[in-house]
Amino acid sequence: MTCDLALIGFGEAGSTFARAAGWEERARGWDVLPARRAAMADAGVIAAESAAAALAGAPLVLSLVTADQALPAAQDYAASLMPGALWCDCNSVAPDTKRAAARAVEAAGGRYVDVAVLAPVNPARLNVPLLLAGPAAEEAAAALGALGFANIRVVGAEVGRASAIKMIRSVMVKGLEALTDEMMAAANAAGVADEVLASLDASEKTIPWAQRAAYNLERMATHGLRRAAEMEESAKTLLSLGVAPVMTRGTVYRQREAAGKGKSS
Structure with missing residues (x-):
């Protein structure tokens, strides 16, 4: 059929x-x-x-x-x-x-x-x-x-043009999530999370950073393994362009680590 x-x-x-x-x-x-x-x-x-x-x-x-x-x-x-x-x-x-x-x-x-x-x-x-x-x-x-x-x-x-747009865009989108995870880990360890988030609110008026941070961390805990695999592909994309994917490789690590925490919680 x-x-x-x-x-x-x-x-x-x-x-x-x-x-x-x-x-x-x-x-x-x-x-x-x-x-x-x-x-x-x-x-x-x-x-x-x-x-x-x-x-x-x-x-x-x-x-x-x-x-x-x-x-x-x-x-x-x-x-x-x-x-x-x-x-x-x-x-x-x-x-x-x-x-x-x-x-x-x-x-x-x-x-x-x-x-x-x-x-x-x-x-x-x-x-x-x-x-x-x-x-x-x-x-x-x-x-x-x-x-x-x-x-x-x-x-x-x-073939590859649409993927290039997606992969290079992902360097920023998934990278911001990974940076949020790192920032919040340090802020919570130092006991200054509220102050750090408030300072970000003062410098960028989109949505409150507390909401953004919570959203990013939830997405990483839920989809971190899939996103880590995607970011490995982003790293390949940058390498093919002659760009060292230093932060992108760090994003792979952070996304995978967050997924592990999500599974254990």
Whole structure:
């Protein structure tokens, strides 16, 4: 049986998109974790018995795995793609990683699309900003729009361009979270957290720094392992540009440490 869409990976992003879109039997899904099959059924996604079964006859694929599995997924599953299928790699990895994945997909007869997801999928859901790049980006944008995605922009025909924007942006976004963790650890140890936060409020009027600090620390405790993997890819991106990723490597450490604290609490 054919379908409109295959989802490879059904974690937070896959389940969020499926529930928001109401694809109802139009999508098949595959995840290496059997426990996620029930979540697929709840979201109206057909749970396939294998990646090959999920991909069979699907003209459009969303790869939504973890950063360290983005390349292996493309390499392992490309042979199961129907000719001309669009493989939309939505994972947060370095441009070189996406170019390697593109070679695997294209060698098998598929068409690779570099997709960068620029914000948390919750609460944005189908309004989350997507940047697309690659020779088939325009066609993928139309296909994703037909599925309900509402905030899509094509940034070029070169695979890796969307990823470069995402990875370099992440140096700041995830770096600020890591700096917050380090700052708060020192401030709490010194017993001056209230004063430090108040001084930041006085110098920057956006949201109170107490709220920002709490938010950043919660995101790190909840998603630190995934973010650490993403930041390792950001470090690769900077290295490829001749920039030493000194703070970025520190961010990897802080994100991973925060995730460990979150699990133990």
